[in-house]
Amino acid sequence: MNPLRRVDHLLRRHPVRADAITAAVLALVLVVVPWFVLGYVPSPSPEGTRALVAVLTGFGLTLPWAARRRWPMASAGVTVLAALVHLAFGPEFSAALVMVPLTVYNLAALAPRRASIAGLLAGLAGGAANGMKVWLFPPAFTTPDGLMIRSPADPAGMVVMTVGCGLTVLTAWAFGDVVRNRRLAVQALEDRTRRLETQALQERELAAADERSHIAREMHDIVAHSLQVIISQSDGARYAAAAKPELAVATLETIGQTGRAALADMRQLLGVLRGPADAGADRGRRDPASRDAHRAPPGLADVPDLLATMRLSGLEVSLLEQGSPRRALPGGGLTAYRVVQEALTNTLRHASPDARSFVSLAWTPHGLDVQVDDDSRGAAADPATAGSGQGLRGIAERVALFGGTVETGPRVGAGYRVHAHLPYTEI
Template identity: 35%
Template structure:
């Protein structure tokens, strides 16, 4: 870090107001917020310095102020019209060379050349550089005719070397500043592009998170409400003849409601970092399938569960996916299958894949033809289960697997999915 960069921090500790003023001025200079005002102030400073160095001639010959002002004041417009300003200053310098000796204000030629190199095309820079070198040749030619010099050729060589070096330095410095300015513009554009990409990624992440939350809430609320509705309907029908069964059904309904609240708190606790019970309520997995099946049985749907293989090797994310698939499938069966339907849940765990199948043998509540799901009944169930099936497909796709759902040839409905558990599964906390 340069001394100029460290100066605002050093002043800020002792002189906060001065540091703020310096930072503002530095921003104006670096960001070119007010280019004309900065260039005008710069021209006035150069005019004051050159006038102080040439004060005796200016006081003796007031007309010398004309070329002095004509050389310096155009610098106020150097960034608005770099090539025109250089032309004016070069022309005034040539006229001044014809009528008067060299003066300190001729440094304006170098300043104008620097500006042309920093803002104009390369061919204009080359043309301006050649014009400046021509001026150097004219100045050096005057030395040759100076009779008071003992060795005019040696003096000419030194003068040509010094003046040409200054001209070359001005052009090279301007080109370097232009390259640095272009690099800064590229970096700023890159930073803006990265900000846009960050905002887009954040928007995509928000949309994905909203979809995940909606999917989880759909699974939790839909399943538990379906079970509660089935239990409540059973209690109403059983109450006149078997009050004890109605009471048991209502108790099971209340337990299901409490379980739904627990699931929602568990899920919301994972979303909230400040939830103290988040770690106490892990997400459900294969171990909770038995409780899920028992809950469905209590709602009036006889269900069998078979789990084979080593479940310990299955990641928690994959277990949650299977749990939600089974939960959604059984919920659809509760909602759409007629009385007397039965369901089977089969889960097979291997080292490479996790397979799950949920099927029922019941008829639809509104079948198109006797004996099972006709075309109309299947379409009806597919349409009503559309959101749930879309959510299940998204869950399975996160593991590079596939899902099929549809009516069975001899009646009933089947949902089957396969999750890839290979060496590089696409894990996702769904």
């Protein structure tokens, strides 16, 4: 790693420790070296007193830098106090005064906006006061023979000092304000990124939950209907095997067709859970009997075949179609097909043996009305095939997904009714 990048990494990991080290280095370079190493040692003379003030205020200007991140306003307060003492009792200039624009920069970068503006005004006022001091109390020089000569008062020196200090403070504040705006922009981007990540995670969870619900509905419709047909057909084949063997053979053929259709629907449903590589590798291993696994989902055109299968299971069912569609239905008619399938399956499962069903598909100006009635007298369902209400709940979820409504309940007199309204697809 680049040494500079390594140093930057360490400074970012330990900012307070880095500020303390920086403050110590500044005190060494701006106070210790000029006044002690270079020979400007304080003495009992008036100039020595000013030098002693410069040393003490120099430490007061540099050492608060160690707390600039944790307590920026307190650090600036100590710096301002030391600068005022230096202005009143110290020499005209000291290297430690460079901490004034640095403190203004720190306030602009880290402190609240009010403290930043206050620091700028205090720095400009300090520069003006230092210019007034140079004008009213011009610096004095001591000749080798001990004669003190004071420079004449010069308004130009005041202007130069005031303008120079003001520009330095203003430049430091501008850089600090740029750093502040950049820091706030980065924080806003980080907050936005976190919100987007949270939103994306929630959307993924909702999508996964919706997909699980969709798969559960499809699994129920496929498995419940097919197994109910197979159970009814197998019971009929068992009783017909002795008296009418040819009827048993036809019934077994129906069972096989129902099982293969259910297997194809199951493979088609589970295909969405598999990757393209798995699907491609599996395509070559499929047997010819399962090549219809990629068939299109059932729709309204498959309702007559569904009714024929239910008749083979012993359920007498009739179909009445009214009107013609004006626009396409949502989902290509799959929802309407599932409504009819679930209603007939429930009739086959729960109704009396001599029950009859009536399927009505009525096209209206607003959509399709699907109604399935039966005239059962309320025979109890076989405990082995009793459902848990998932089918009707799945129908309601399917229809509501496309803006439709479902009404289920007993008919007046006898029987049960399932009525669903599916609106047209909005264009």
